[in-house]
Amino acid sequence: MMQGGLLVTSSVALSSTNRTTVYTVPSNHRSIVRQIVAGNVDASNAATLKLEWYDASATTYYALTGAYSIAASGYLWLNDILIGLEAGDLITATAGAADDLTVTTVVEQIVIGG
Numbered sequence: 122m123m124q125g126g127l128l129v130t131s132s133v134a135l136s137s138t139n140r141t142t143v144y145t146v147p148s149n150h151r152s153i154v155r156q157i158v159a160g161n162v163d164a165s166n167a168a169t170l171k172l173e174w175y176d177a178s179a180t181t182y183y184a185l186t187g188a189y190s191i192a193a194s195g196y197l198w199l200n201d202i203l204i205g206l207e208a209g210d211l212i213t214a215t216a217g218a219a220d221d222l223t224v225t226t227v228v229e230q231i232v233i234g235g
Contacts, residue, residue: 126229128155134223135216140173140182144212144226149233154204154212156227161191162220169217170197170224177209188217208233 129152131144146152161168172185185204191197206212206228214224 126153126231128227129230130225130227132223132225133214135170135214135219135221137219138216140213140215142211143214143224144228146206146208146210147230148208150208151231151233152206152210153229153231154202154206154226155200155229156202157185157197157199157212157224158227159191159197159214159222159224161193161195161222163218164194166218166221167192167195168221170222171215172199172224173213173215174204174206175211175213176207177211178207182213185212191222 133143159170167190169188173182175182212226216222
């Protein structure tokens with residue numbers, strides 16, 4: 122049985138060029154990604170970002186963006202999106218340079234069962 126959803130915001134500053142988890146679907150939940158916002162905090166240089174969805178059941182990463190360039194002091198806003206996620210799935214981000222980007226997800230988290 123599904124119960125009501127709750128909007129949850131999760132943010133991370135990308136301090137390295139390693140793939141970094143921004144959001145993880147908790148056990149006994151499903152989630153719908155509603156928005157992803159990435160901001161470039163570097164006022165002088167563009168920064169490159171790659172966003173991915175990890176499907177835990179298939180143990181596979183799927184690209185949501187390619188290597189997307191965000192202008193100095195600019196942002197990428199993915200809104201009006203609906204990405205359905207299952208327990209254990211992830212939204213990840215990889216930066217082209219460390220300490221330039223922050224990424225925020227807004228998801229609707231739905232409890233499964235009771």
